[in-house]
Amino acid sequence: MKGMGNDEIHQSVRDNYGKVAKSNSVGCGCNPSVCCGEATANPPKGRPSQKSSQMGYSEEELQSIPEGADMGLGCGNPQAIAVLKLGETVLDLGSGGGFDCFLAANKVGPTGKVIGVDMTPEMLTKARENARNGGYVNIEFRLGEIEHLPVADDSIDVILSNCVINLSPDKLSVFREAFRTLRPGGRLAISDIVTTAELPVEVCNDLKLYCGCITGAIPIAELKHILAEAGFEKIRIQPKEKSREFIREWAPDHNVEDYIVSATIEAIKGLT
Numbered sequence: 001m002k003g004m005g006n007d008e009i010h011q012s013v014r015d016n017y018g019k020v021a022k023s024n025s026v027g028c029g030c031n032p033s034v035c036c037g038e039a040t041a042n043p044p045k046g047r048p049s050q051k052s053s054q055m056g057y058s059e060e061e062l063q064s065i066p067e068g069a070d071m072g073l074g075c076g077n078p079q080a081i082a083v084l085k086l087g088e089t090v091l092d093l094g095s096g097g098g099f100d101c102f103l104a105a106n107k108v109g110p111t112g113k114v115i116g117v118d119m120t121p122e123m124l125t126k127a128r129e130n131a132r133n134g135g136y137v138n139i140e141f142r143l144g145e146i147e148h149l150p151v152a153d154d155s156i157d158v159i160l161s162n163c164v165i166n167l168s169p170d171k172l173s174v175f176r177e178a179f180r181t182l183r184p185g186g187r188l189a190i191s192d193i194v195t196t197a198e199l200p201v202e203v204c205n206d207l208k209l210y211c212g213c214i215t216g217a218i219p220i221a222e223l224k225h226i227l228a229e230a231g232f233e234k235i236r237i238q239p240k241e242k243s244r245e246f247i248r249e250w251a252p253d254h255n256v257e258d259y260i261v262s263a264t265i266e267a268i269k270g271l272t
Contacts, residue, residue: 006169009210010145013167014120016211020071021097021122052099054246055191055262056080065102066134068126075163075213075247075262076191076240079103083189087111088157091181093146093174093190094118094164098127098139104160105139115156116141117149147173151181161190163262166216171223175230182269188232190265193217193247194239197259203251212250217260232267239263 004012052062052070056077062070073096084090084107092101095116105114116139118124127141144150146161147170159178168174178188195217209215218226220237227235243262250256 004207009169010119012207013211017096017120018122020073021120021126051246052077055243061103064106065099066130066136069097069099069102069130069134071097071099073097073099073163074191075193075243076264078160078162078189078191078264079107081189081264081266082158082160082187084108084112084158089155090114090158090160091149091151091156092116093149093159093161093178094167095127095141096120096123098130098141100160100162101127101139101141102130102134102136104158105136108138110138112138114139115151117144117146117151119143119145147177149177149181153180154183156181157183157186159186159188159190161192163192163213165190166193166213166218167211168216171218172226172229175227175232179231179269184269184271186269188265188267191262192265193260194223194237194263195219195259196239196261199259200254203254203256203259209251209254209256214251214254214256214260220263223265227265227267231269233270234266234268236266237263238266 051072055074078100084104086109088108089112090104090108095101095118098116101114101116116127124141124143131139142150146168159182165171165174193213203209204215206215223237224235239261240263244257247260248257
């Protein structure tokens with residue numbers, strides 16, 4: 001964002017998603033009308049489960065998590081590419097109300113572990129309450145920024161994230177931290193927003209659209225370069241053209257679906 005430092009951007013994002021957590025709104029956090037504090041006055045149509053179904057989650061998955069965990073905040077389904085196994089340790093970057101953490105916990109089982117990291121205290125409160133209500137004992141939610149993860153070196157098998165890394169003003173630091181925390185052979189399974197055309201100037205300078213998972217998106221080629229610079233191998237980024245259908249709802253006055261798309265992002269940390 002022009003004229004804003006990283007700390008200012010973090011605080012704006014934190015404030016806005018704090019409002020989402022406290023509002024208990026039914027809209028997608030990537031919709032600026034919700035994440036920027038207007039959720040109660042003007043909620044977008046559709047239940048979170050409907051939006052999550054659009055993003056690739058099955059009805060079985062949606063029924064398996066605690067009530068209130070599905071906030072409709074994503075832009076895809078990282079679970080579909082994660083191929084989680086029993087006993088694995090999973091880290092979710094920007095875990096929100098815990099939606100993907102609960103799904104991951106079900107897959108890694110009692111011998112596995114899931115850690116959710118989020119910088120918004122209100123989201124952590126919500127996630128921890130959801131975990132208690134669901135009886136989950138293999139999940140831990142930690143307060144922290146994804147550029148400075150409160151996680152030990154070489155301790156994670158799989159990193160998930162869903163429509164969060166675009167919100168970071170320092171994506172290289174995010175992926176360097178991800179690389180640090182992964183064990184050799186560990187993998188990324190991420191859904192996020194990328195640009196397919198240059199964003200208009202008015203979109204680039206709109207803080208609400210930044211908080212709405214739009215302005216902070218970068219091109220696929222730039223994202224691949226950042227991942228490689230952080231040390232990742234076997235990088236694969238697959239745009240999902242069908243996602244433009246729900247992206248159209250995020251900022252209908254700006255036609256953002258012409259410029260951004262959801263993508264799956266996969267990469268691994270080498271064994272040496």
